[in-house]
Amino acid sequence: MRPLTAHIDLDALRHNYLQARRSAPDARAMAVLKANAYGHGATACAEALNDLAPAMAVACLEEGQALRAHGIQCPIVLLEGFFEADELDEIITGDYWSVLHTRWQVEALLARLAHWPRHRVTVLIKCDSGMHRLGFSPDEVEAICQRLQAHGGIEQTLLMTHFATADAPDSPLLISQLQTINTLRRRLDLPGCFANSPATLSVPAAHHDWVRPGVMLYGVNPLETDHAQHDDIDQVLKPVMTLQSRIIAVRDLPAGEPIGYGARHVTDRPTRVGVVACGYGDGYDRHAAEGTPVLIDGQRAGIAGRVSMDMLTVDITGIPGAGIGSRVTLWGRDASGAVLDVSEVAQWCDTIAYTLLTGIMPRVPRCYHQDGAFDTSCDASALF
Ligand SMILES: Cc1ncc(COP(=O)(O)O)c(C=O)c1O
Incomplete structure (x- = not known):
């Protein structure tokens, strides 16, 4: 799946x-x-x-x-x-x-x-x-x-x-x-x-x-983040949705090569690109700017090139362990415990967390966890 x-x-x-x-x-x-x-x-x-x-x-x-x-x-x-x-x-x-x-x-x-x-x-x-x-x-x-x-x-x-x-x-x-x-x-x-x-x-x-x-x-x-008295609120609230996919292809490109629709991104150095199965057809915002963060094994990588309907592309040059099959957290808490706040992703998309969360399409399976059993290491495929 x-x-x-x-x-x-x-x-x-x-x-x-x-x-x-x-x-x-x-x-x-x-x-x-x-x-x-x-x-x-x-x-x-x-x-x-x-x-x-x-x-x-x-x-x-x-x-x-x-x-x-x-x-x-x-x-x-x-x-x-x-x-x-x-x-x-x-x-x-x-x-x-x-x-x-x-x-x-x-x-x-x-x-x-x-x-x-x-x-x-x-x-x-x-x-x-x-x-x-x-x-x-x-x-x-x-x-x-x-x-x-x-x-x-x-x-x-x-x-x-x-x-x-x-x-x-x-x-x-x-x-x-x-x-x-x-x-x-x-x-x-x-x-x-x-x-x-x-x-x-x-x-x-x-x-x-x-x-x-x-x-x-x-x-x-x-x-608003500048309300200092509520700086601790991010610790007090826990993310509920973790949107996660995997790298399904890898490209090694020299400098000067375009990536994706409109050739918005052109590599400025030898670049390893991971193709992730998630796109605007899933509700991921197409306005995501160059560098919009994702998490791979607890480390941050940035989007390179335009989001397409079913895929997006990430610069994984700095994450040597990343390859086909690596889990990619688009927002939420990954298996290492690292958190990527959906509000941060929303800022990169020039929108608010409300639209990203409500926009996740029915075709994305929801996998429910409770009673201390939160575990993103299962994919939807494990549910069926
Ligand atoms: C009438 C009304 N009450 C409450 C809420 C909840 O607002 P929030 O998600 O900001 O807590 C909404 C959300 O739009 C609303 O329209």
């Missing part, structure tokens, strides 16, 4: 979830598992967190259904709410907590609740406190809440917002959003659900009743 494998360390996932809880000790933490758990596989991740997380959050009902089909019974939050009224029967009867961000959703829910007199639902009223994506303006929220709370079918109303710049805790926009939402929360006396990962880690004033950590569960430090 093709050797490319995404190894998923479920112990690390649980560890990171507990770190989120430690960061916001007075809040409950819903595990954000949308986008296939940021590419890690939603059902396996949900199962691994099932005894820890009091609620899980996904983008939409379809993602929630996949978890329910797998036996997940805790409340499932729908972060974008519902898109059509015919989703409502399942939401009302299936313990889904929907975000409500537009008036038609409020009216559709209240109308549909009339058909289910014995059911009561929890909803999250989304307030646009300054990000200007989804939500009611702060002026509208009170009237919406009163309308909902007057209805016997509403069990609980949470106040929700989302921050645009929580990764920069001193930013004026974050300070303004916090002021707006905390004032509203005090006035309406509602439970609050405001904090994504960076706010969970570094903005206690945003914690309140529920936090919504996503990317930190997968071991990514979401804070």
Whole structure:
């Protein structure tokens, strides 16, 4: 089998979830598992967190259904709410907590609740406190809440917002959003659900009743790196995904030879090139710059030439032991224990870790490890 494998360390996932809880000790933490758990596989991740997380959050009902089909019974939050009224029967009867961000959703829910007199639902009223994506303006929220709370079918109303710049805790926009939402929360006396990962880690004033950590569960430090007080966070969070493949061919080239599409790289010295079975068809970013790091036997090597659909090429001149069959870690923790942070790779690709992780394609087999058994020495081929 093709050797490319995404190894998923479920112990690390649980560890990171507990770190989120430690960061916001007075809040409950819903595990954000949308986008296939940021590419890690939603059902396996949900199962691994099932005894820890009091609620899980996904983008939409379809993602929630996949978890329910797998036996997940805790409340499932729908972060974008519902898109059509015919989703409502399942939401009302299936313990889904929907975000409500537009008036038609409020009216559709209240109308549909009339058909289910014995059911009561929890909803999250989304307030646009300054990000200007989804939500009611702060002026509208009170009237919406009163309308909902007057209805016997509403069990609980949470106040929700989302921050645009929580990764920069001193930013004026974050300070303004916090002021707006905390004032509203005090006035309406509602439970609050405001904090994504960076706010969970570094903005206690945003914690309140529920936090919504996503990317930190997968071991990514979401804070801007110049926040010295969180320098230790990289040690505190453990990478969950290790993307690993092998060298499938080696070329020894003299100086002056091009490598790959567009001849972007031309060798400036005699160069040994390793061809690795991983490309943009697997989700590896085609924007990876010359020198983007990979790990081979704990040592760093750099990408030389453009990433193609199924392969990428690495300069292995400085790693004499590398050859056909050598394991190549594209990010994560390799068998020697060395770590290549997906955020570092993302910088080389001029993007963020979120896009690299969520972008790993279905054709890449996920290999799950738990109970202390993380071992990248098995390829996907060993699974079948
Ligand atoms: C509404 C909402 N809450 C929480 C999260 C989790 O954010 P993060 O992954 O930064 O923790 C997201 C992610 O995009 C989101 O859209």
